Amino acid sequence: MGDLFSNLGLGFGVVFNLVQWTPAFLGGASIPIPVNILLCLIGALVGTLVGVLPGIGTIATVAMLLPITFGLPPVGALIMLAGIYYGAQYGGSTTSILVNIPGEAGSVVTALDGFQMAKQGRAGPALAIAAIGSFFAGCVSTVLIAVLGAPLTKLALAFGPAEYFSLMVLGLIFAVVLAKGSVLKAIAMIVLGLLLSMVGSDIETGASRMAFNIPELADGLGFATVAMGLFGFAEIIRNLDVGGESDRELVQQKVTGLMPTKKDMIDSTPAILRGTVLGSILGILPGGGAVIASFAAYTLEKKMSKTPQKFGRGAIQGVAAPESANNAAAQTSFIPLLTLGIPPNAVMALMVGAMTIHGIVPGPQVMQKQPELVWGMIASMWVGNLMLLIINLPLVGIWVRLLRVPYRLMFPSIVIFCSIGIYSVNNAPVDVVLAGAFGLVGYWLIKHDFEPAPLLLGMVLGPLMEENLRRALLISRGDWSVFLTRPLSAVLMAIAAALLVLAVLPTLRKKRDEVFVESEN
Amino acid sequence: MNDTPGHTPVESIMPKWVRGPQDFIGGLALMAIALFALWASSDLQGMRGFSFGAGTAPRMFGFLLLGLGAAVTAVGVLTEGAHLAKYHWRGPLFVSLAILSFAVTIRPMGMIFASMTSFLISACGTAETRWIETLIVGACLTAFCALLFPYALGLPLQLLPIFMIR
Numbered sequence: 001m002g003d004l005f006s007n008l009g010l011g012f013g014v015v016f017n018l019v020q021w022t023p024a025f026l027g028g029a030s031i032p033i034p035v036n037i038l039l040c041l042i043g044a045l046v047g048t049l050v051g052v053l054p055g056i057g058t059i060a061t062v063a064m065l066l067p068i069t070f071g072l073p074p075v076g077a078l079i080m081l082a083g084i085y086y087g088a089q090y091g092g093s094t095t096s097i098l099v100n101i102p103g104e105a106g107s108v109v110t111a112l113d114g115f116q117m118a119k120q121g122r123a124g125p126a127l128a129i130a131a132i133g134s135f136f137a138g139c140v141s142t143v144l145i146a147v148l149g150a151p152l153t154k155l156a157l158a159f160g161p162a163e164y165f166s167l168m169v170l171g172l173i174f175a176v177v178l179a180k181g182s183v184l185k186a187i188a189m190i191v192l193g194l195l196l197s198m199v200g201s202d203i204e205t206g207a208s209r210m211a212f213n214i215p216e217l218a219d220g221l222g223f224a225t226v227a228m229g230l231f232g233f234a235e236i237i238r239n240l241d242v243g244g245e246s247d248r249e250l251v252q253q254k255v256t257g258l259m260p261t262k263k264d265m266i267d268s269t270p271a272i273l274r275g276t277v278l279g280s281i282l283g284i285l286p287g288g289g290a291v292i293a294s295f296a297a298y299t300l301e302k303k304m305s306k307t308p309q310k311f312g313r314g315a316i317q318g319v320a321a322p323e324s325a326n327n328a329a330a331q332t333s334f335i336p337l338l339t340l341g342i343p344p345n346a347v348m349a350l351m352v353g354a355m356t357i358h359g360i361v362p363g364p365q366v367m368q369k370q371p372e373l374v375w376g377m378i379a380s381m382w383v384g385n386l387m388l389l390i391i392n393l394p395l396v397g398i399w400v401r402l403l404r405v406p407y408r409l410m411f412p413s414i415v416i417f418c419s420i421g422i423y424s425v426n427n428a429p430v431d432v433v434l435a436g437a438f439g440l441v442g443y444w445l446i447k448h449d450f451e452p453a454p455l456l457l458g459m460v461l462g463p464l465m466e467e468n469l470r471r472a473l474l475i476s477r478g479d480w481s482v483f484l485t486r487p488l489s490a491v492l493m494a495i496a497a498a499l500l501v502l503a504v505l506p507t508l509r510k511k512r513d514e515v516f517v518e519s520e521n
Numbered sequence: 522m523n524d525t526p527g528h529t530p531v532e533s534i535m536p537k538w539v540r541g542p543q544d545f546i547g548g549l550a551l552m553a554i555a556l557f558a559l560w561a562s563s564d565l566q567g568m569r570g571f572s573f574g575a576g577t578a579p580r581m582f583g584f585l586l587l588g589l590g591a592a593v594t595a596v597g598v599l600t601e602g603a604h605l606a607k608y609h610w611r612g613p614l615f616v617s618l619a620i621l622s623f624a625v626t627i628r629p630m631g632m633i634f635a636s637m638t639s640f641l642i643s644a645c646g647t648a649e650t651r652w653i654e655t656l657i658v659g660a661c662l663t664a665f666c667a668l669l670f671p672y673a674l675g676l677p678l679q680l681l682p683i684f685m686i687r
Contacts, residue, residue, distance in 0.1 A: 184589065184592055184596065188551055188590065188593055191582055191586045192551065192586055194582045195558050198558075202575035204573075204575070205574070207565055209562060209576070210579065212561070233616060239612075240612025240613075240646050240647050407649075408647055408649040408650050408651070408655070409658050411643065412641075413640070415623075416623075416636045416639060416640055416662060419620060419623040419627075420636065423624075423627055424678065429624040429625065429628060432620060432623055433620070433621060436620035439617070439620070440613060440617060447543075447606040447608065448550075448606075449547070450547060466578040469578070470573040470578075473572075474571065474572050
């Protein structure tokens, strides 16, 4: 307990550090200024403003804003980055909800129900509950890190390649369960995603795989490129269909209430709590943990819910749970990041880059050598969350008003923002063309009732999965039973199998019902 | 769903034994992708002892997708399913053209030209477009982007065409 308070105290001491500002015009009198808090506030504001542009995802936002922090001292820079990160993440959730363009892997799930809510005129509550859920998750996981940081690191260390592989299988199964339609098609989409993730250079041998000597493909397909194509462009094309017109009218006509109602709050409270717990636990696992968290939380809610058919059609729990889990996982993923130096997702990888620029090398030593930095950063994550709530609850009305822009003007603007956003990531025109191609692919997928969300998760987890599968089999000398003989891995596999059975059962039952109905007729 | 008039012409192309054309075509396409991937990764090294070669995982996923595609196709043959949805050409064509034009013009012509043309081309994607309004909004948006990305965010985007800079 003593550790807990001294650690958090150290962290908040750094964040609330007051700098005495003695301007000449006051004649020697000095004003205390909470510089770090201000930096965090500015970061969160700028991050939100850029991140909310449709097509500029979380990764692109953080990458664009990174240079702003270069001139600051390390602690200040990291605190501002935390603000930018949260702002960008929330901006990404906003675009997921309003225009169905997820900025990063974690908010893919938010788009499923969030966008449906927006279509029903409930964008306001969706945005508000996302902010509230994130804030709550941030509060809990900050304390959790302080309490459990050290012991949990040991758990992460107990994970070998076999366990990681099983964890990813479990994560992919989560994606199957959350899909709306046929289980078979969802699995097919995951495998397609895995196959797409193979494009590029092989990590171990460096051999170029399926890249056809196109230099831009040598690094593989970028997540941002594929996500913006499959979700952004495909959504636009689909909306332009004559059939989509009635849907669009709905978005623009009725906007009922900006803040969540009492019923919304009651509905989403358990979802937020469960999402927070699940996210905190999964975030600790290095690798895919944080990505899997939001998928897992959504699946859990869908399975726990008495009305699972509402999911995918605008259930507020479907926004609250993944957003809380995402945030909790982002917070606790600092444990593997700082102790093992493994970034859980692309955005965190950028943060590592920023830390390195400021002379902080994440790794086992950083917690002992620079405690004020580590705890300062964790505390600033919480402050960033708070800033987000303060900035965004009043802004919800403005974001929702964006939906009133007629679609004939909205969609060309989204095309432009997406194009510029994708181009700016690598300064590569080929990326823009690829995103366009994936837009057409996404349109085709929608027409054939294939879901793009599992594909995207497969693509994100593919490389990690391959790496761990390789390692696990190398260590076991080619023995595939290793995934079942190691206890932790066996447990994960068993959960995955159970989930799959759960996912298949209702469809089997439904098929049987249909047969009965037919025979009765 | 099944008796929407728009679906009848597409339906007639399909032989009678295909009961779920949507899944049937979807599955066939997945199999085609899988075969293409298998062909594309055929030059990569396979297993060496029990260590994976560069081609092992792609081939594994390729065969897996081939099997799953076949299963989806089989579902399309065996069970009653949705018919092919109607495709529209206008939206996909103009949005793709707009994206393509952006990609082609951004380097030589600069951002102002690229975003304005691509805005106008994508606006052709719907019959609802009112041109005067579109022109004004397009110009404002281009100006906004021209200020935001290179100046406010400091991205190395070139605004003007190359020949005007030299």
